[in-house]
Amino acid sequence: MANPTAALLVIGDEILSGRTRDANMYHLAGRLTAVGIDLKEVRVVSDEAQEIQEAVNALRGKFDHVFTSGGIGPTHDDITADNVAAAFGIGIDVREDAMEVLATNYPDGRASINEARMRMARIPDGARLINNPVSKAPGFSVENVHVMAGVPKIFEAMLDSLLPELAAGQPLLSETVRVDLPEGEVAGPLGEIAKVFADVSIGSYPFTTPQGLGSNVVMRGTDAARIAAATAQVRDAFGVK
Amino acid sequence: MANPTAALLVIGDEILSGRTRDANMYHLAGRLTAVGIDLKEVRVVSDEAQEIQEAVNALRGKFDHVFTSGGIGPTHDDITADNVAAAFGIGIDVREDAMEVLATNYPDGRASINEARMRMARIPDGARLINNPVSKAPGFSVENVHVMAGVPKIFEAMLDSLLPELAAGQPLLSETVRVDLPEGEVAGPLGEIAKVFADVSIGSYPFTTPQGLGSNVVMRGTDAARIAAATAQVRDAFGVK
Incomplete structure (x- = not known):
């Protein structure tokens, strides 16, 4: 039986401008190969709504799994969650379970969650949260699309949380x-x-x-x-x- | 006037399997930024004819320039040149000017060009050669698609040869x-x-x-x-x- 297939979608102007060197592609490639999921394509797109939605829809139809990296922080240019929801045509809002997880990251709990941080608890309807042991703000999966942070340490930790759940194939x-x-x-x-x-x-x-x-x-x-x-x-x- | 736009297409199973860490994306991003060409998308695809052709055609219609990296060596898995030609629907064959350049890489000149090495002189009809000061085997440009080697040292040298022509619009x-x-x-x-x-x-x-x-x-x-x-x-x- 053929191995499951996967794509990585990196979202980030900082990669395309050369300011930051992407590290997640290499890490993901090695991890997937080890568990028998075949990484078949990688795309890097800019922080633009249409680009993100088009790429999500192209890749989720073509591969068994799509991993995304980047754009789920607290700033105005972190637009990945909203555009993944839009790509699926589903709603998105601040979700109670995500708020609860997020609050554990701060000594003052919920009192520390300002409007900007609240963006990190915006989760598409029906999505499953991905554990983030580094900084709490969760990633999430909608169907076969797994949305994770761009910061390598967090991306790697989320992948550790997620990978055992995915049906793997034969290691390469x-x-x-x-x-x-x-x-x-x-x-x-x-x-x-x-x-x-x-x-x-x-x-x-x-x-x-x-x-x-x-x-x-x-x-x-x-x-x-x-x-x-x-x-x-x-x-x-x-x-x- | 808006800057010209560009995409990078990396062709290589060795990247997707995690065996090799891509270095060309980061290098290209920095160089393009410096000269005022906006890198808008990167794709990494496997060494498969259909994947290469589809990506070339999607990207060349969308951006002012497409740079490719990988798959132009002498071995059986180097299929980029043939598939770029196929994407454009043009012919490809061993070309005299490329053979001449290639021969300068070997002490015995043409006598050293066996059947495998001759693959590196296969150039699509009407393509312009890109100089390779490292190992001679040339890259080439077909319209707005610039086909270069995957080995970083050679990719960078070819880019040095090519870039001033694109940015300045003056012959280098x-x-x-x-x-x-x-x-x-x-x-x-x-x-x-x-x-x-x-x-x-x-x-x-x-x-x-x-x-x-x-x-x-x-x-x-x-x-x-x-x-x-x-x-x-x-x-x-x-x-x-």
Whole structure:
């Protein structure tokens, strides 16, 4: 059976302007691969209502899961929650359960929740909250769309909360063979091996050392035996012990 | 007048699987911002023909420029060039000018260009080549789609070649001086020359040969006389005839 598929939607002008370096894509990719959910697409869009809604609707129809990152803080440009609700055509309002969770973040409890912070308790109707052990303000899931914070520490904590609930597939296994030859000399024999192992994804990634060019050949798949067989052929073809 | 808009399309299973951390998005974002081109969207898709074609066509209709990253090497999984051509509905074949450029990367010239390497000279009909001072294999532009390598060092060098043309609207001139010294020994004197020629963009790109490390020093700008003067100083400084 094929693994479930997923997309990541990063919402944030600060990424697109180059001010901030995104870290969530790399983290999510590694985590999903480990549990057997195939990350198939990533989009980064700006903090604009139409862009967010279009991307949410395009991706949620195409993949089993959509993870979003960013735009759920207290400031005026945090518009992700409202636009996820709009994409689904459902209502959104300050929700009691979210207020309760949020209040635990402040020594004074609810007294500390000003109007700006109250934005963080705006949750689309029927959404399930995602636990945020770092700063309390919850993420949420609407159907297959999982809305999380952009700050990497919080994104990662929310993902830890969420992942065990999602139906996972078979973990993706991989083997890497280091070949001390440039890609141009690896490509021919490798293409032949790839034809034989159609069920194993075989990729080649060049690297440079002071001694010259090399290629890391990576076999990926869910069947350990097939990966081992392909790896053996690659070692054989290039005389790697 | 509003700034031109742009999107980045990253093609690569190695990014989506979490094996490799993308670096080109952050670099491109900063560079575009600096020259006044607004990066509005980024997509990362897998090495699949339909995904690449759909993304190219969606993005090229929506933005003034589309930059792509990845999938133009010599191996069987490098399918970007063919799918960009397919997205435009134009032909693609090994092109003489690309072969000529590619041959300069090898001591034996064309004799070293085997069938796999020849893939890197496959260029869509009518495309303009993008200079690659690192490893020669060129990128290319078809209309507003600029196809570049995924390896960050090469992506950045190609962007250096391309960007001044887009931003300034003036043809960019360049001269390359091959220095058979590692970058660490070139950097000091080159920095002094760069201070004197503030109006010429001077870049250094390392390369590896069986004999050791070297540096391609590239002078870029719009003033031919200034480039010639800077080139003469570089030759002088490193004893290159």
